[in-house]
Amino acid sequence: MTDKRDIRHSNQRFTRYHFLLVFWGLVAFLFGIKLLFPEWASRQIESFTQSARDAVSQADDSVTVHSRSEDSLFLAPRRNPIWLTKDGTPVKNRVTSVPTFDEAFPDLNDVQLATASKIGIQSCQNREEATRHGSKLVFIGDSPYYIVKPLAHSIPYLVPRAATLLEEISRSFLDSLTTKGIPFHKLIVTSVLRTEEDVQRLRRHNGNASENSCHRFGTTFDISYNHYFRVQDPALPPQVETWAVTLKSILAEVLNDQRKRGTCYVKYEVHQSCFHITAR
Template sequence: MNSRRKTHRNSKRYIQWFGVTVIVLALFRCAFLGDSTTQTNAEEQVCLADDDSIANQEIVDVQESQDAQEQLNAQSPSISSAPSAIDWSKPHRIKGVANFDKAFPDSNHVQLISAHRWGVSPVKDREDAERRKCELVYIGSSPYYIIKPLTSSIPYLVPHAALLLEDIGRSFMDSLQAKGLPLHYAVVTSVLRSEYDVKRLRRHNGNATEQSCHLYGTTFDINYNLFAKVGDPEVCPKPDYGEARYKQVLSEVLNDLRQQGRCYVKYERKQPCFHITVR
């Protein structure tokens, strides 16, 4: 009997201890899982926060990029919104120069220094000029000016001077168009001269000098009383004489290029021309 009671008591204690153990393990498991869940949730929240931050940063970057592009577009208008180069409803006013002698005073002595710098050694005659084509450029044909039939010079210039002449002719036409005037060519009357040409010319031309800038291929003359109408069907366009407006427009072009340091200009009176040497 006592043995039975003792066995029953031991079994009861075992069950009690087992139950306590189970409860402790259950509590421990709940506590552990709770911390793990909390940590996982925290990590998920941090990840979500990071994703939101990245997404927000991308939105900010895109917005800043769009703002920068809009600012760039505002500073650099598109071609379609850019104003026309020439406003045909408002022709530009002809300004010209107040005094031709004061605006273009560059004497032969001044121009000769530049001719020595940029030019070739003087050619003896036309045959010598033909042999020097490696140093000279043929300027007998251009869409911006015409060469009057030459009797005392040859249609060649050094490349530096040929470019200047081309720019003068193109700028002259652009100015005529901007001012609403009919297009005319500038007329070139003298270019490269040989030593033989200079000697022969000095017999009847008081402006001709033995130390002529024309000897070096750096100098040319443009008539200020003679202009040729563009579109004339003749091979040699019929010239317009005494057109003061064209003279003023041409003087504007030459004055601008002279002030830019691209050329020297002398206003000649005995021979009606602008005597021009490249710089």
């Protein structure tokens, strides 16, 4: 004989049939609401969609989180290098460079582009449009720490974060020269902010130039590793430049330190003879 408790338990079980019945019932109910009150339903759907958009826009992605963490590094006071040893003689550190340039600076354009498009300005069609972003850009054409070569396919402007990075790299390079007993040489910046028209003109002459250039966002600059500006002492006869290979090695040390700190991406460009640098 079947136990009455088993029969009662079987009758109370929620089966797949019951689930489908409830599900389609809810769908029919909501569809009826949409038909009877279309304006109210549309407002509710739009409100829900906007809330979802807001949640996505407010969520901290990896680029935003990292850029906030770097703010403390950029704003912190610079540490003065140690110029003298304990006995008062000038410090003379040796040049170490990096094992290989390709391995030390492997950050491809796609990696840099993801950050540049996030923290930079919107790309500009032409230079007239770029002037409208003046409040978001910093003029970098006049600095005691580096030289900007005459520019044909870019203009000397960067977003503040990138301008600060460029100055920090340049000052660290000068400090490193001093601690290694090497005469002052300024870095030479070869490319900065490009408009869409600049990119197209450049591509006519340089097949290696990328159409999706990070330079369009004001976050990126190029520094030559073959040419430097020798700072002359006016009280002395003209001084010769230090061998470029030595200066390149010291610049690589500085960039490697900055990259490890997370302040920038760096790509070693063989054909353009430069380091391609994007602020983070």
